Amino acid sequence: MVQTRLRSKSERSSPTRRGAKNKKNVRFLDCVDLEQAQYQFGASSSGECDVVCDTRQAATSEVYNPPPELQLEKQFWLPTEDELRWLTSSLCVHLESVRWFGRAITGVVRVANIQFEKKVEIRYTYDDWATSHITNGSYSGSPCTNQDQFSFCIFLPYLRLDMRLFFCIRYECAGSVFWDSNGGANYKFICRSANLNRNPFFLTDCSIFF
Structure with a gap:
């Protein structure tokens, strides 16, 4: 019979097995997805945009996001x-x-x-x-x-x-x-x-x- 027990906060989680592969999903953004991502995440504290902008649009991250109102x-x-x-x-x-x-x-x-x-x-x-x-x-x-x-x-x-x-x-x-x-x-x-x-x-x- 297999018994389960609660793990205390001090215990470390078991390491990931070497060689195990995580499944990754890739999806390409359309222009509305890109705009929505930039509108949501905005700019980081360093002034750089957290999401890579479409290079065809020569807009700076400081002025890209519209006022929320x-x-x-x-x-x-x-x-x-x-x-x-x-x-x-x-x-x-x-x-x-x-x-x-x-x-x-x-x-x-x-x-x-x-x-x-x-x-x-x-x-x-x-x-x-x-x-x-x-x-x-x-x-x-x-x-x-x-x-x-x-x-x-x-x-x-x-x-x-x-x-x-x-x-x-x-x-x-x-x-x-x-x-x-x-x-x-x-x-x-x-x-x-x-x-x-x-x-x-x-x-x-x-x-x-x-």
Whole structure:
């Protein structure tokens, strides 16, 4: 019969057997995961970021994290799947979904599969188009035979109360250019105070993963 006993605090735990291997799980971060990790852990006491930053984003660790009292608020609606398929067939390009955390915004664009060679650009501004920036979409799948998906990621250099982000989508294929600018109004985010009670339909990121 095997008996068990309680181990006193003064006893040392038994050493790990030599040669024993620990199982490791590896997962690559997408841009929202990276932003969330940096937002959560912040900077160390030495001023260096505890999480390795994406080298494509030349942002210093001191200004990377947004003030905790600020958050982005979506100012537009997204279509249902049936509406999205119809809009994409009619207009050739349409925004499918968005997620955001801190200063990172990711999204999926649906385009008509006109030809194999395609180019999707997201053009955005946070100073009312005094300046603008471009990020390219990357192919991420085909939900049906005649439509493709492209994913994108936008990093904002800072958040400021009442700051407005606008973006639109440019799709180039088979020598033609198509635009999705949300009916001419552009897609819009506003930076708001996080402690204000606002419309939950605009505050929620809808937990859309891709």
